[in-house]
Amino acid sequence: MQAGGFSISGLHKSYGSNEVLKGIDLSVAPGEVVCLIGPSGSGKSTLLRCVNLLETPNQGTVTVSGFDATDPEVDLNAMRRHVGMVFQQFNLFPHLSVLQNCTVAQTKVLGRPQAGAAAVARENLARVGLEGFEERYPDQLSGGQQQRVAIARALSMDPQLMLFDEPTSALDPETVGEVLSVMRRLAAAGMTMLVVTHEMGFARDVADRVVFMDGGVVVEEGPAEQIIGSPAQPRTQDFLRRVLNPTEVDL
Numbered sequence: 001m002q003a004g005g006f007s008i009s010g011l012h013k014s015y016g017s018n019e020v021l022k023g024i025d026l027s028v029a030p031g032e033v034v035c036l037i038g039p040s041g042s043g044k045s046t047l048l049r050c051v052n053l054l055e056t057p058n059q060g061t062v063t064v065s066g067f068d069a070t071d072p073e074v075d076l077n078a079m080r081r082h083v084g085m086v087f088q089q090f091n092l093f094p095h096l097s098v099l100q101n102c103t104v105a106q107t108k109v110l111g112r113p114q115a116g117a118a119a120v121a122r123e124n125l126a127r128v129g130l131e132g133f134e135e136r137y138p139d140q141l142s143g144g145q146q147q148r149v150a151i152a153r154a155l156s157m158d159p160q161l162m163l164f165d166e167p168t169s170a171l172d173p174e175t176v177g178e179v180l181s182v183m184r185r186l187a188a189a190g191m192t193m194l195v196v197t198h199e200m201g202f203a204r205d206v207a208d209r210v211v212f213m214d215g216g217v218v219v220e221e222g223p224a225e226q227i228i229g230s231p232a233q234p235r236t237q238d239f240l241r242r243v244l245n246p247t248e249v250d251l
């Protein structure tokens with residue numbers, strides 16, 4: 001496989017007797033942007049964590065940027081360096097400045113000299129629209145700004161693939177757009193991306209493909225327009241109806 005993409009086949013993952021992933025096949029080609037949607041508990045985060053082996057699958061193969069991640073001999077640290085991850089909670093170090101948040105892994109994991117790491121960090125902070133924020137601390141930033149720092153931090157490791165797990169779900173509504181804009185720009189620049197999101201407008205505009213998961217299986221996948229606009233499966237139809245028209249329910 002070319003650098004950048006990944007391929008999962010026959011992936012099973014259980015926690016105790018709870019089988020969370022029940023045989024997933026999913027490939028993302030280099031430069032492709034795929035949005036993963038599905039109800040809470042369907043296994044989306046678990047699937048993402050299996051891609052860079054933060055979780056060990058019980059069965060199946062995972063190939064990332066040419067590394068067979070499920071080969072017991074594989075250099076997992078080398079493989080993970082190719083994969084950037086952005087979570088719902090930004091997980092910035094509160095005691096480090098914005099710049100330091102973006103350099104610490106570069107110096108510790110990649111062994112880059114401080115000056116080089118700082119130059120890379122500044123470049124990526126500019127890329128996410130945060131030039132001039134280098135000396136601030138996370139608690140001096142809005143949620144959207146913190147998430148953009150988290151994206152710059154991931155980009156500073158020169159990933160070939162970016163995984164996003166609901167990157168805008170914890171944000172105030174008015175800061176969602178700035179994070180989506182950054183992601184949209186990344187996609188346009190050719191980054192390979194797998195994005196778990198409930199932002200259907202973003203998925204429709206940006207994703208090359210949308211994958212709908214439910215109950216640990218891929219129920220349906222296809223071009224964004226088709227899956228969001230006219231899904232074939234009743235489970236997908238039902239999910240989209242609820243996401244697109246949230247209504248209050250009796251508790």
Ligand SMILES: Nc1ncnc2c1ncn2[C@@H]1O[C@H](COP(=O)(O)OP(=O)(O)OP(=O)(O)O)[C@@H](O)[C@H]1O
Nearest residue numbers: 015016018020038039040041042043044045046047
């Ligand atoms: N570390 C864990 N130990 C035990 N069970 C887990 C663990 N992580 C996830 N699970 C279980 O696996 C199932 C799938 O969880 P997962 O977080 O992958 O779903 P999700 O689709 O990401 O949901 P959400 O939309 O709420 O984030 C859930 O039943 C969850 O309780």
Ligand SMILES: [Mg+2]
Nearest residue numbers: 044045046165
């Ligand atoms: Mg999740």
